[in-house]
Amino acid sequence: MRHEVIIIGGGPAGLTAALELARHSDVKPIVLEALDDAGGISRTISYKGNRMDIGGHRFFSKSDWVMDWWRALMPPAPETDANGLSLLPQADAHLLVRPRLSRILFLRRFFDYPIALSAKTMAQLGLVRLVRIGLSYLVARLRPRVPERSLEDFFVNRFGQELYRTFFKDYTEKVWGVACSRISPSWGAQRIKGLSIGKALAHALRKIFRGAPRNVAQKGTETSLIERFLYPKYGPGQMWQLAAAELRARGGEVHHGERVVGVHMDGMRVVAVETVGADQQRRTWEGDWFISTMAVRDLVQAVAPPPPANVQAVAQGLMYRDFITMGLLVKRLKPRADSRPPLNLLPDTWIYIQEPDVKIGRLQIFNNWSPALVADPGTIWMGLEYFCQEGDELWRLGDQDFAALAITELAKIDIVAPADVLDWHVVRVPKAYPAYFGSYERFDEIRRWADGVENLFLVGRNGMHRYNNQDHSMVTAKLAAEAILAGCGDKAAIWQVNVEEEYHEQKRAT
Numbered sequence: 001m002r003h004e005v006i007i008i009g010g011g012p013a014g015l016t017a018a019l020e021l022a023r024h025s026d027v028k029p030i031v032l033e034a035l036d037d038a039g040g041i042s043r044t045i046s047y048k049g050n051r052m053d054i055g056g057h058r059f060f061s062k063s064d065w066v067m068d069w070w071r072a073l074m075p076p077a078p079e080t081d082a083n084g085l086s087l088l089p090q091a092d093a094h095l096l097v098r099p100r101l102s103r104i105l106f107l108r109r110f111f112d113y114p115i116a117l118s119a120k121t122m123a124q125l126g127l128v129r130l131v132r133i134g135l136s137y138l139v140a141r142l143r144p145r146v147p148e149r150s151l152e153d154f155f156v157n158r159f160g161q162e163l164y165r166t167f168f169k170d171y172t173e174k175v176w177g178v179a180c181s182r183i184s185p186s187w188g189a190q191r192i193k194g195l196s197i198g199k200a201l202a203h204a205l206r207k208i209f210r211g212a213p214r215n216v217a218q219k220g221t222e223t224s225l226i227e228r229f230l231y232p233k234y235g236p237g238q239m240w241q242l243a244a245a246e247l248r249a250r251g252g253e254v255h256h257g258e259r260v261v262g263v264h265m266d267g268m269r270v271v272a273v274e275t276v277g278a279d280q281q282r283r284t285w286e287g288d289w290f291i292s293t294m295a296v297r298d299l300v301q302a303v304a305p306p307p308p309a310n311v312q313a314v315a316q317g318l319m320y321r322d323f324i325t326m327g328l329l330v331k332r333l334k335p336r337a338d339s340r341p342p343l344n345l346l347p348d349t350w351i352y353i354q355e356p357d358v359k360i361g362r363l364q365i366f367n368n369w370s371p372a373l374v375a376d377p378g379t380i381w382m383g384l385e386y387f388c389q390e391g392d393e394l395w396r397l398g399d400q401d402f403a404a405l406a407i408t409e410l411a412k413i414d415i416v417a418p419a420d421v422l423d424w425h426v427v428r429v430p431k432a433y434p435a436y437f438g439s440y441e442r443f444d445e446i447r448r449w450a451d452g453v454e455n456l457f458l459v460g461r462n463g464m465h466r467y468n469n470q471d472h473s474m475v476t477a478k479l480a481a482e483a484i485l486a487g488c489g490d491k492a493a494i495w496q497v498n499v500e501e502e503y504h505e506q507k508r509a510t
Contacts (some may be wrong), residue, residue, distance in 0.1 A: 004482060006273055007031045007287050008260050009293030011040020012470045013460030015243045015254075016069070017035040017291050017477035022250040025485050029252040031244075034259040037237065038244040040293070041432060041461075042470055044237030045327075049375030051235045052327045054382055054429055056350050056364050059095060059230035059239075061471035069474065071095065073242055074232055091241060095230040096370055101347050104167060106354040108414060110338070113352055115167055127435075129166070135382040136160035151436070152180035154188035167208055171354050174361045175387045176321055176435060185434040190467055192500050224429070236470075242370040258283070260294055267426060270456050273302075289484045293460035295320065295431050297444060311449045317439025318465060320431040322395065323361075326384045326406050328418050329423040335382060343380055358409040359394070361387050365447045379422060382412070390430050399426040447495065454489045460493045464495070 005021055007014045010033030018029035037043045045052040061067050102113040109124050122130055135188030137160030145153040151172065155164040172180055231439040232238040241429070244254045264272045264284075272286045292299055300307060300315035334346040351363040364383035366373040375379040384406050388394040397405065403424045410416045443465060450458050457480035458464050460473040468476070479494045 003288040004028045004030060004286070005289045005291065006287035007291045007293075008273065008299075009033060009040060009460065009463070010035070010038050010240075010244065010254055010256070011293055011460060011473070012042050012240065013293045013463060013473040013477040014040070014291065015240055015247065016474040017459060017481045018247050018252050018254075019243050019250075020478055020481035021484065022247055022252045024431060024481075025137050027484070029247065030287065031252070031254040032258040032260060032273070032285065033249070033254065033256050036256050036278070037241075038254065039237040039240035041429065042240060044145050044235030045425075045427055047327055048423065050327060050329060050381045051189065051237075051366070051373040052325065052424075052425070052427065053234055053364065053366065053373070054325055054383075054427065054492060055232075055323075055385070055432070056362075056369070056383075057236040057470055058100065059232070059236075059470075061469075063129075063471055063475055065072060065478070066219045070230065070239065073246070074239055075231065077233075083390040092233055093238070094232055098229055098231045098349070098369065100227050100229055100349055101368075102350050102352065103348050104171075104352045104354050105413060106167065111167070111352075113161070125166075129162070132362065133160060133166070133175065148185040150181045151183035151188050154185040155180065167354060170356050171352055171361065174353075174359070175433070176437070177387065177389060178437055182437050184440055186257055186440075187436040187467060201245055209334040222235055231370055233370055235370065235373055260298075261302055263290075263299065265303060265305065265453070268452055269454050289455045289457070291457045291480050291484075293473075295434075295462040295464040296391070296465045297456070299458075300446065301442040307449050310445055314439045314442045314445050318443070319435035319438035319440070320390075321429070321433040321435050321460075322388055322390045322430045322441040323432045324386045324394065325427050325429060326367075326386075326403065327425040327427075328382045328416075328421065330380050330382070330408070331420040331422060333416055333420075336414075343378070345380060353413065355413055358413055359386055359412075360406065360409050361385050363410075363415070387433075395428065430463055434462055434467060438468070451491050457491060457494065459494060463503070466498060468498050 005018075005027055007018050009029045014033070015038060016029055018031050021029045030374045035043070041054055042057050043054065045054065058405070059070055074093055074095045077096055104111045104113045110119055111124060113116065115121065125133070135263055139154055139156075140160040148154050152164070155168050159168065169180060174203060186268045245253060258275040260272030260273050261276050263270060264274065271291045272284050273290065275285065276284050279281060282489055297315045297318045297320075298313060304507060306312060332342070333339060333346060335344045336346065338347065339345060345367060346365060347368065348365055349368050353360045353362060362385040364385070366381045366383060371377060386406070403426060407416070407418050407421055407424075411418050450456060459476040459480050461468045464476065476494045476497045479497070483490060
């Protein structure tokens with residue numbers, strides 16, 4: 001009999017698992033997605049012809065398998081113009097090679113991100129602050145905080161107290177809404193393990209003597225330091241829409257608007273999941289194997305009969321960080337020394353807002369991700385990111401009031417003039433980031449229970465309550481699919497993704 005695999009979630013992890021199963025077996029994958037589009041947090045939102053990337057998704061990975069998987073589905077554009085757009089009309093389903101520039105706005109000045117410690121940066125910081133940075137870094141190297149009990153310890157050990165307070169503390173606490181001293185160092189270990197002052201200096205020197213890389217094969221470069229990446233012409237959602245289309249063509253199914261509300265078990269096996277559709281009808285989906293990318297807290301709460309009391313307690317205490325992203329269409333930006341007329345376009349893909357007197361956390365300039373994201377090339381289309389908690393004061397603001405706040409803040413930090421605003425669109429994204437506080441330190445209790453469920457695999461960012469990048473999530477999905485095809489319920493390899501150095505920001509030379 002043909003086996004059926006029920007996959008909860010149609011984001012990168014869910015669709016990768018489904019497509020791997022469909023490509024390599026006669027298993028029938030059935031994807032259940034609560035949203036009305038493919039891609040999850042990697043979807044692209046269209047508004048009046050302008051496209052929004054939620055969070056910004058660079059298509060770059062240390063994993064050759066991931067890079068090959070992307071390029072097989074969407075080949076790089078064979079011939080491009082000065083903007084990196086394909087000259088071939090049939091090449092819409094191609095990847096563009098894009099230059100990366102991320103900067104920090106601090107003291108109303110732009111600093112390279114990650115911190116380059118270049119002559120320009122040093123001049124902007126000033127002699128007094130530079131001396132404090134140097135002395136505090138020396139102290140951190142001579143007397144590191146051992147053991148590292150918090151994210152603050154992690155940052156201070158690698159950058160020193162002064163540089164941590166200058167460039168990391170305020171932005172990180174904007175993102176998470178709590179002090180760095182309350183966040184587990186695991187976040188730093190998974191996101192920026194290989195980044196340090198030494199690595200930043202070495203990268204700057206290599207750039208001086210070798211120049212910028214000419215392609216995206218930057219295997220010896222820390223992920224945070226890459227300078228070029230691949231990007232779908234119409235945003236990341238284009239990749240996942242193509243994946244969903246191929247899945248259907250191979251006999252798989254993708255059902256949108258289906259929110260999982262029940263996970264029914266018989267002993268330590270899942271036998272079915274229950275959904276509520278967009279039409280408010282309840283449906284039951286039976287299968288042989290189950291892959292979950294849904295938030296762990298919601299998954300545990302949906303299980304019947306309920307799991308052990310300690311597992312329920314840990315799940316209830318898991319925290320998430322939500323955010324609001326607003327597309328903003330403007331005639332032009334305020335002029336700056338490095339802006340390009342006539343629109344005063346800045347060169348950045350995204351800008352980290354380190355200024356403590358505004359709530360905005362990050363700003364994307366979609367023109368620089370792909371000009372095809374902007375309906376009118378005579379305008380600038382941006383994404384403003386605000387981090388919050390679902391239900392808090394910022395989350396509850398009406399769209400009109402939120403837009404007014406965001407426009408006022410961009411004017412305050414000299415990015416736009418309110419008179420140049422043409423349009424805006426507000427999108428709320430719940431559970432965008434699984435948090436490394438709350439009951440996170442006890443997460444292994446949930447993992448041990450979930451690993452004991454014979455035919456259930458947890459993959460992806462929310463599925464594993466781990467701040468995975470898109471490529472990490474894909475690799476976890478690949479491993480789950482391989483285990484299912486092998487009839488194996490062992491999940492150990494999945495939990496090693498984004499822990500082993502092969503999937504980390506740092507990779508050993510071989």
